[in-house]
Amino acid sequence: MSTINLNGTAHHPRNQSTATVAYLSFARSIMLIARREFRDALSSKWFLLYTIAFTTLAIGVSFMSLAGSGEHGFAGFGKTAAGLLNLIMLVVPLMALTAGAGTIAGERERGTLLYLLAQPLSRTELLLGKYVGLAIALICSLCIGFGLSAGLLAWRAGGVGAGSFLMLVVFTSVLALSMLALGVLISVQSRRAGVATGIALFVWLGLVFLSDLGLMAGTLLFKLRVQEVFALAIINPLQAFKMNVIINLNASLDVLGPVGMYASQEYGATLPWLLTGVIVLWCVLPLSIATLIFRKRGGI
Amino acid sequence: MIEARHVTKKFKRVRAVDDLSFDLQAGGSLALWGSNGAGKTTLIRCLLGVFPAKGTIRLNGIDVSKKGKHARAMIGYVPQELAFHDDAKLGSAIRFFAKLRRVDVRQAAQSLALVGLSGHESKRVRDLSGGMKQRLALAIALIADPPIIVLDEPTSNLDSSGRGEVVDTLLRLRKQGKTMIFASHRPDEVITLADQVLVMEQGRLVQQTTPEVLWPSRSSIRSLRLFIEQGDEHHAAEILREGGFAVNHANIGLTVAIEQHRKAEPMNHLAARGIIVRDFELLRDVQQDDEPEHPVRTEPMSEVLR
Structure with a gap:
């Protein structure tokens, strides 16, 4: 355990190297901020609203999955996962982007950012702490929705396909983390929470709707080759997520047309890793850029 | 204790603090005196390492721009008005800062007692009066018993009774040997609390003097x-x-x-x-x-x- 004394020097057991002490202090500060952020998120209206909305929709989709085949009741895990895909692609980025966008900009607007920065805390610790806290809150929110849905499915339809459903939860969590990182980047750059939320909504619109339209228009206008269309498609983390989930459900990517066929043939078994890598990159890059900007720019 | 050399902070073309230098010995008390826009608050934020600035600021030999976290561990900061989450309870707020400053949470209770806020732990920050908020900010600032207290117009939003309470607490701290830097618009506070005054105008140091010379x-x-x-x-x-x-x-x-x-x-x-x-x-x-x-x-x- 390290402590900082009044002279600003660190006391620590002799057998711990300075680097270890610095790392422990870094990790401890992040966890402290994360705990506070998590508690704040749990008591906030957005968390409650999104959790209720996501849970209701997830259970609704589970119930409706068999409606198309003329039956009533709950479908199995596999069909529900497929049914949930479009819902996740709409709701989860919205949840994560807006939550991330409000974090630093909100503190800045309330005047609490200055007070936190005046404490013995580095900017990196503050930013990462807030990210970790929000990430845990978001994943908890998703797990409540998925968990209740899974509980009902297990009760009414048995446990077949539970593995795919579990993987869907994992992929969704990674997608949420990437969108949260993008939201934090927006937040770092915004002076007001309202502006940050507005930009986040615009980015959401772009990722969910406009990028597909843009890709279609680009394909027609520039007569893009299939490999170029694939490359452009997977730049969008939502498309990468969609393809990954389809592969995970043991479905053929052929449903996505020539691009899907090309991806299956060209990348084979490495495709899920490539797609996962793209989404992870969408976590790491925005968060790293946000940290750099927050540190370099200084001020409040 | 505090050594500032050629501190300059620019916001685009405006020099909020312009080539300002001063020294303050341990146990000294320095008032920043000047109109709005003189650069007092900016200088305080530079001292805290919140604003990056040209020049050097050292606290006990620690360069604020290079080791801001360590430098801030030596400072208790009291803002003009406490900005903390309104929903937070006073007790949990001060425990959070105790953990942040790596001190035993029992010191949180002692710190609250020092400013007369014992028994109010379950109140929410939003329910505190202006004076109580300032005393909470003081309690947070004092929680790790830092050698330096930095205050940015700590009584500007208080009524006379709240102001008196805060000034009394600061006087006690001075007697305990704390080094203090504070911005104030009130000559009576400067006279009561400071032994040196930095007279600032448009970011520049007009004079480093004493309250006796000014008044x-x-x-x-x-x-x-x-x-x-x-x-x-x-x-x-x-x-x-x-x-x-x-x-x-x-x-x-x-x-x-x-x-x-x-x-x-x-x-x-x-x-x-x-x-x-x-x-x-x-x-x-x-x-x-x-x-x-x-x-x-x-x-x-x-x-x-x-």
Whole structure:
């Protein structure tokens, strides 16, 4: 355990190297901020609203999955996962982007950012702490929705396909983390929470709707080759997520047309890793850029 | 203890702090005196390492720009108004800062007791009065017993009773040997708490002096607030300064430090130059009740600063 004394020097057991002490202090500060952020998120209206909305929709989709085949009741895990895909692609980025966008900009607007920065805390610790806290809150929110849905499915339809459903939860969590990182980047750059939320909504619109339209228009206008269309498609983390989930459900990517066929043939078994890598990159890059900007720019 | 050399902070083309240097020994108390926009708050934020600045600021030899986290561990900061999550309870808020400063949470209770907030732990921050919020900010600042206390106009939003409480606490801290830097618009506070004054104007250091030099008749100094048409305030402040008055252009009106028996002079001075004073009020000073009432010789500020 390290402590900082009044002279600003660190006391620590002799057998711990300075680097270890610095790392422990870094990790401890992040966890402290994360705990506070998590508690704040749990008591906030957005968390409650999104959790209720996501849970209701997830259970609704589970119930409706068999409606198309003329039956009533709950479908199995596999069909529900497929049914949930479009819902996740709409709701989860919205949840994560807006939550991330409000974090630093909100503190800045309330005047609490200055007070936190005046404490013995580095900017990196503050930013990462807030990210970790929000990430845990978001994943908890998703797990409540998925968990209740899974509980009902297990009760009414048995446990077949539970593995795919579990993987869907994992992929969704990674997608949420990437969108949260993008939201934090927006937040770092915004002076007001309202502006940050507005930009986040615009980015959401772009990722969910406009990028597909843009890709279609680009394909027609520039007569893009299939490999170029694939490359452009997977730049969008939502498309990468969609393809990954389809592969995970043991479905053929052929449903996505020539691009899907090309991806299956060209990348084979490495495709899920490539797609996962793209989404992870969408976590790491925005968060790293946000940290750099927050540190370099200084001020409040 | 505190060593600032050629500190300069620019916001685009505006130099908020311009080539400012000063020293403050351990146990000393330094007041930052100047109008709104003089650069007091910016200087405080540079001292905290919140604003990156040119030049060097060292606290006990630690460079704030390079080891901001360690430097801030030596500072207890009290803002103009406590900005903390309104929903947070006082007890949990102070425990959070105790953990952040790596001190035993039991010290949180001691710190609250020191500022007279024991028993209020379950109250939410939003339910605290202005004075209580400032005392909470003081409790948070003192939680790790830091050697340096930095305060940014800590009493500007308080009524006279709240102001008295805060100033009394700060006096006790001074007696304990804390090093203190504070910004204030009130001469009575500067006289009571400071042994050095940095007079600032438009980011520049006009003079590093003492309250005795600025206000020789310190026992009868009063703070007079003048209300002038908004567009004329800046011009009026300039006229008063040229006339040798110590004036601050604060958020509400102009605050003029004036001897007890010369209270009409600033108004007459402005009237002679065509500036109409709409209204005025005499601010209640921190130690007003204890002060002797006797006339003293005074000098215009321009002569004092010469």
